[in-house]
Amino acid sequence: MSARLAGRRVLLVIGGGIAAYKALELIRLIRKEGGAVRAVITAGGEKFVTPLSVQALCEDRVHTDLFSLTGESEMGHIQLSRSADLVVVAPASADLLAKMAAGMADDLATTLLLATDKEVLVAPAMNVRMWTHPATVANLETLLRRGVSVVGPEEGPMACGEFGPGRLAEPAAILEAIVARLDGERILAGRHVVVTSGPTHEPIDPVRYIANRSSGRQGHAIAAALARRGARVTLVSGPVALADPAGVAVVRVETALEMRAAVLAALPADAAVFCAAVADWRVEAQGRKIKKTGAPPALALVENPDILAEVSRLEGRRPRLVVGFAAETGDLVAQATAKRARKGCDWIVANDVGAGTGIMGGAENEVVLITEAGAEPWPRAGKDAVADRLAERISGIFQ
Numbered sequence: 001m002s003a004r005l006a007g008r009r010v011l012l013v014i015g016g017g018i019a020a021y022k023a024l025e026l027i028r029l030i031r032k033e034g035g036a037v038r039a040v041i042t043a044g045g046e047k048f049v050t051p052l053s054v055q056a057l058c059e060d061r062v063h064t065d066l067f068s069l070t071g072e073s074e075m076g077h078i079q080l081s082r083s084a085d086l087v088v089v090a091p092a093s094a095d096l097l098a099k100m101a102a103g104m105a106d107d108l109a110t111t112l113l114l115a116t117d118k119e120v121l122v123a124p125a126m127n128v129r130m131w132t133h134p135a136t137v138a139n140l141e142t143l144l145r146r147g148v149s150v151v152g153p154e155e156g157p158m159a160c161g162e163f164g165p166g167r168l169a170e171p172a173a174i175l176e177a178i179v180a181r182l183d184g185e186r187i188l189a190g191r192h193v194v195v196t197s198g199p200t201h202e203p204i205d206p207v208r209y210i211a212n213r214s215s216g217r218q219g220h221a222i223a224a225a226l227a228r229r230g231a232r233v234t235l236v237s238g239p240v241a242l243a244d245p246a247g248v249a250v251v252r253v254e255t256a257l258e259m260r261a262a263v264l265a266a267l268p269a270d271a272a273v274f275c276a277a278v279a280d281w282r283v284e285a286q287g288r289k290i291k292k293t294g295a296p297p298a299l300a301l302v303e304n305p306d307i308l309a310e311v312s313r314l315e316g317r318r319p320r321l322v323v324g325f326a327a328e329t330g331d332l333v334a335q336a337t338a339k340r341a342r343k344g345c346d347w348i349v350a351n352d353v354g355a356g357t358g359i360m361g362g363a364e365n366e367v368v369l370i371t372e373a374g375a376e377p378w379p380r381a382g383k384d385a386v387a388d389r390l391a392e393r394i395s396g397i398f399q
């Protein structure tokens with residue numbers, strides 16, 4: 001049996017909502033990994049699961065009341081938050097997220113969330129309209145900025161009969177996000193890393209766009225590998241068909257201009273890894289669908305800003321380590337070395353994306369790391385393994 005959470009203590013806040021029943025399965029999974037769980041249930045949560053069933057699974061008293069310090073064995077909100085390695089809120093209702101964002105403290109759960117100095121992971125669950133409401137979106141942004149990490153929600157049919165994002169992440173996915181925060185050597189704890197991933201889509205008109213073959217697999221794997229080492233990761237992703245990596249804050253964008261804005265908004269960061277295949281050009285704004293009129297249309301292209309070069313040259317706000325990627329089809333090392341100098345970044349991860357390599361969009365990667373010291377070829381490996389190796393090298397800088 002694996003015990004990836006051996007000796008780790010999770011303080012689980014169970015909010016109100018039909019998904020609260022999944023918290024029971026989550027407790028079981030955490031314990032199976034060797035972790036200890038102490039639980040707090042909100043008044044709303046108690047409507048959906050009973051303290052007795054939670055207590056039976058935790059083998060510990062369940063905490064529900066802010067003002068119930070009756071005996072020696074009882075714990076106050078400060079003590080509760082100190083006794084954990086990680087605070088997990090699952091399900092996190094819209095109401096609970098709003099209270100967290102506003103810094104309210106009107107019950108045990110919100111008071112300990114305000115009092116804690118530990119990392120907080122939230123697993124939101126709510127009706128799709130509540131999830132997409134600007135108030136919830138703003139509250140979540142506030143929490144992400146403060147370093148709270150998020151897992152889910154997932155998309156699918158919901159208990160309320162609607163369909164869309166808002167469903168609590170599966171307990172197994174929440175477990176992985178917990179493991180990502182607590183397992184292994186957390187060398188990057190307290191560090192913020194921005195990662196770009198995937199392609200960009202540049203609209204030609206309201207129905208067509210220019211894209212490229214990037215799948216986002218490498219960038220997403222890097223984000224996950226950095227999060228496993230304890231970093232707070234902001235992943236700015238173009239359109240991809242991938243699940244969000246556990247414990248990573250994902251900002252979704254479409255165009256190069258949106259990606260640039262999201263990256264700049266995510267700074268400051270200790271490191272930035274630019275893995276996205278950003279379109280070099282965009283089409284001059286076309287408000288209306290281009291019609292067939294006989295002659296094919298001439299698309300007027302405008303150069304997009306180079307996000308990597310811009311961040312590499314930022315004054316004052318430049319991350320300590322800036323890593324670029326170079327997709328080449330010619331003399332790999334010579335071109336990537338020149339690109340490193342041209343862009344002003346610290347490292348370039350260069351790969352040959354020639355037609356026969358199967359790298360662009362594939363599961364494997366074969367890269368050469370270009371640093372100040374020269375070129376270092378890495379053996380062909382799965383994109384997860386390449387990501388781990390890169391995260392390890394990045395960790396070395398911050399040790």
Ligand code: CTP
Nearest residue numbers: 274275276278304305306307308324325326327
């Ligand atoms: N990049 C970026 N913004 C752009 C273009 C590229 O941030 N507008 C980043 C990519 O994320 C990657 C690196 O720059 O880390 C190199 O991308 P690549 O497409 O290989 O380089 P280009 O600058 O486009 O150079 P060229 O196409 O001439 O080889």
